[in-house]
Amino acid sequence: MPLNHLIRDGDNPDITEERQKATFSTEELAIEIYGEPLAQRRREISAEVLKRPELLDDCPHVFLDRTTKVENSMKKTVAVMEKGSEICDFTSREELGHLVCEVFGDDGFPLSIHFVMFLPAIQGQADDEQAEQWIPRAMRLEFIGTYAQTELGHGTNLRALETTATYDKRTQEFILHTPTVSAYKWWPGNLGKTANYVIANAQLYIDGKSHGPHNFLVQIRDENTHQPMPGITVGDIGPKFGLNTNDNGFLRFDHVRIPRRNMLMRHSKVSADGVYSPPVHPKLSYGAMIFVRATMIRMLAHVVLKAATIAIRYSCVRRQGEIKTGNGEVKILEYQTQQHRLFTALARGFAYRLVGDEVKNLYEKIAEEVKHGNVEQLADLHALLSGMKSIVSYDSGKAIEQCRMACGGHGYSHASGIPEMYAVEIAGCTYEGENMVMLQQQARYLVKGIHRLAHGEELSTMLQYLANTSNNKFRIGESGVDLENALILALEYIARSTIERVTARLDSLQNKGLSAENAWNENAVELTRASRTHTRLWIARCFRDRVHRIENHAIRSALTDILELFLTYEVVDMSQYLYQGGYANSDQVAQVKDAMYKLLEKIRPNAVSYVDAYEVSDTELRSVLGRRDGNVYDNLLKWAKSNPLNRTEVLPAVEKHLMPMMLAAKSKL
Ligand SMILES: CC(C)(COP(=O)(O)OP(=O)(O)OC[C@H]1O[C@@H](n2cnc3c(N)ncnc32)[C@H](O)[C@@H]1OP(=O)(O)O)[C@@H](O)C(=O)NCCC(=O)NCCSC(=O)CCCC(=O)O
Ligand SMILES: Cc1cc2nc3c(=O)[nH]c(=O)nc-3n(C[C@H](O)[C@H](O)[C@H](O)COP(=O)(O)OP(=O)(O)OC[C@H]3O[C@@H](n4cnc5c(N)ncnc54)[C@H](O)[C@@H]3O)c2cc1C
Numbered sequence: 001m002p003l004n005h006l007i008r009d010g011d012n013p014d015i016t017e018e019r020q021k022a023t024f025s026t027e028e029l030a031i032e033i034y035g036e037p038l039a040q041r042r043r044e045i046s047a048e049v050l051k052r053p054e055l056l057d058d059c060p061h062v063f064l065d066r067t068t069k070v071e072n073s074m075k076k077t078v079a080v081m082e083k084g085s086e087i088c089d090f091t092s093r094e095e096l097g098h099l100v101c102e103v104f105g106d107d108g109f110p111l112s113i114h115f116v117m118f119l120p121a122i123q124g125q126a127d128d129e130q131a132e133q134w135i136p137r138a139m140r141l142e143f144i145g146t147y148a149q150t151e152l153g154h155g156t157n158l159r160a161l162e163t164t165a166t167y168d169k170r171t172q173e174f175i176l177h178t179p180t181v182s183a184y185k186w187w188p189g190n191l192g193k194t195a196n197y198v199i200a201n202a203q204l205y206i207d208g209k210s211h212g213p214h215n216f217l218v219q220i221r222d223e224n225t226h227q228p229m230p231g232i233t234v235g236d237i238g239p240k241f242g243l244n245t246n247d248n249g250f251l252r253f254d255h256v257r258i259p260r261r262n263m264l265m266r267h268s269k270v271s272a273d274g275v276y277s278p279p280v281h282p283k284l285s286y287g288a289m290i291f292v293r294a295t296m297i298r299m300l301a302h303v304v305l306k307a308a309t310i311a312i313r314y315s316c317v318r319r320q321g322e323i324k325t326g327n328g329e330v331k332i333l334e335y336q337t338q339q340h341r342l343f344t345a346l347a348r349g350f351a352y353r354l355v356g357d358e359v360k361n362l363y364e365k366i367a368e369e370v371k372h373g374n375v376e377q378l379a380d381l382h383a384l385l386s387g388m389k390s391i392v393s394y395d396s397g398k399a400i401e402q403c404r405m406a407c408g409g410h411g412y413s414h415a416s417g418i419p420e421m422y423a424v425e426i427a428g429c430t431y432e433g434e435n436m437v438m439l440q441q442q443a444r445y446l447v448k449g450i451h452r453l454a455h456g457e458e459l460s461t462m463l464q465y466l467a468n469t470s471n472n473k474f475r476i477g478e479s480g481v482d483l484e485n486a487l488i489l490a491l492e493y494i495a496r497s498t499i500e501r502v503t504a505r506l507d508s509l510q511n512k513g514l515s516a517e518n519a520w521n522e523n524a525v526e527l528t529r530a531s532r533t534h535t536r537l538w539i540a541r542c543f544r545d546r547v548h549r550i551e552n553h554a555i556r557s558a559l560t561d562i563l564e565l566f567l568t569y570e571v572v573d574m575s576q577y578l579y580q581g582g583y584a585n586s587d588q589v590a591q592v593k594d595a596m597y598k599l600l601e602k603i604r605p606n607a608v609s610y611v612d613a614y615e616v617s618d619t620e621l622r623s624v625l626g627r628r629d630g631n632v633y634d635n636l637l638k639w640a641k642s643n644p645l646n647r648t649e650v651l652p653a654v655e656k657h658l659m660p661m662m663l664a665a666k667s668k669l
Pocket of ligand 2: 153430433435436437
């Protein structure tokens, strides 16, 4: 009985052959990833979606113009709301999330920011009475909301946002106003044409005094006619690199009045007579961003694993070139270069996916404490998430792009599905805090860690390795030191030495009289590097701990191969840092490389089974190259034929423009 559960009659024999080689049960790995009931529920939901044409696309959505894309997604949203509860449990985020992936794919849908930011902002920042008033209506979709923070002139520097919310004691209202063109809200998802409410971030003014950015619930469109409310100018910002099904928008307030109680008042308050009570922590109004930074890790990992699924399956049905002359053309996955590109992407995908679960759990624990006024761990969480969102978005982007290139010419076609995945995923480097800025947020925390250590103060668990100065020699190959431990210690050394080095440089510049700000900017690149090495270490440790906790022996062994590949790849990628301070020599780095190449060979027979176990349905994958059955060429032809340019044999534009030109040229002869 083959261990891979996706074998079917009629599949491409090249892919069936791969599935027959599995050394672990793909069903058991799926259970390890998703948990017992969810793994099964996901399959049931996928099967149900296939039975309902109203939830499926009539044609590949990449053939459609923006207006049709937006309309289709609205139509499907209604179908999901009407029938979705027959398919999945709407109270389960995981089940609903899976249904959304099946029906809408990655490119956005009308409720994305409503669920991802608008509702979480209310849940985290509205007081109980406000929550009771707004959440049930928002959950029933009586209205659709978005999160309007970024402006035309400022996205990163929130303290410089220009939109004002001025309290009018006389009427007990706030007046929302956009004083300049650069103060237009710009970018909020689903603002352009969909949302009728926003959480607007604006500078709070009372009696001429500014209290910084706060969040306000503002109605921007009429609930019955959807026309903009008086004083509101709103629209779509136009086509983007990706996410074109999402109507990211612009918004202007012209002295728009809202009731006092429309300010979100769980943490900061303004009383009827205009007395301001600050929050217990000044950054609590940034809570919705913290939420998204915590949840986006898994979403980004999901895109990497989808791209890996496509490229690995395709690499087993594509044959090109011979390794040994005369032995026939090989599957392109036999090439070491292909394995190196794809298995490292697979390893990062698995690492980020499983670590993403841990991040989400940690977030939920700390968010609950914060809700009850305990902000002790907020700085740790903010630092961790700032690094995580940056590393995972950037390295995932690189992995997806490698998957695309590994598919050769067909990877460049939208038929592969990967270009759109890349365009969607790479936005994660920008939204929720531009990566360079976020890495520097984390660097502040790391530098403080070194200073605390110097003053003999206690370090948080996350930073305790900074005190481990005895780890100063690479121990790969020594008896009693296994590969995993040697590699984790190497990553610890890389992070510690990089953070120490940049902190010493900062301190010395300041001792020479440079201001703290200028010293920081002169070290900014190195500070981002320190942050990167720390985060990569955190991911590695967390991934290792997660794999070690697996009880099923065969699954633990399968994921240990992936873990070891991940660790060797990370160490090789950062090996230049190992030479600093003489921690390692080039022979030792060569040993890590050898271990990595051996792991590629070990993973090769299971490659298709790893991605099969991640279980992304064909409906969700939206890729001709990544089809489960491996029947790529016939379907590529079908896909090309179905494209709108082929609807007529002779294109009207050819008749109108090119034909007359060619005929005229001929008649001149
Ligand atoms: C860069 C910062 C963090 C700077 O903020 P600041 O107020 O100027 O603070 P600072 O002086 O640098 O630092 C002061 C201090 O505040 C801390 N801090 C900063 N942010 C947080 C937080 N969230 N939680 C807890 N603590 C926080 C910092 O660590 C500093 O602490 P320290 O003084 O070092 O102890 C901030 O402006 C920021 O977060 N900018 C990024 C904006 C952003 O992420 N926008 C997202 C818009 S919504 C979106 O993109 C949705 C997309 C969704 C989708 O499409 O799916
Ligand atoms: C697809 C997408 C969806 C979005 N959705 C929303 C949404 O729903 N709601 C919303 O409010 N916003 C949204 N945004 C906006 C997004 O959050 C901002 O674009 C993002 O925070 C970056 O800010 P910025 O555009 O001002 O970039 P900038 O800050 O102008 O960045 C430009 C460059 O300047 C550098 N830079 C800026 N400040 C510093 C600094 N202090 N130190 C060093 N370098 C610096 C950056 O590193 C970057 O290289 C979305 C954006 C995108 C792309």
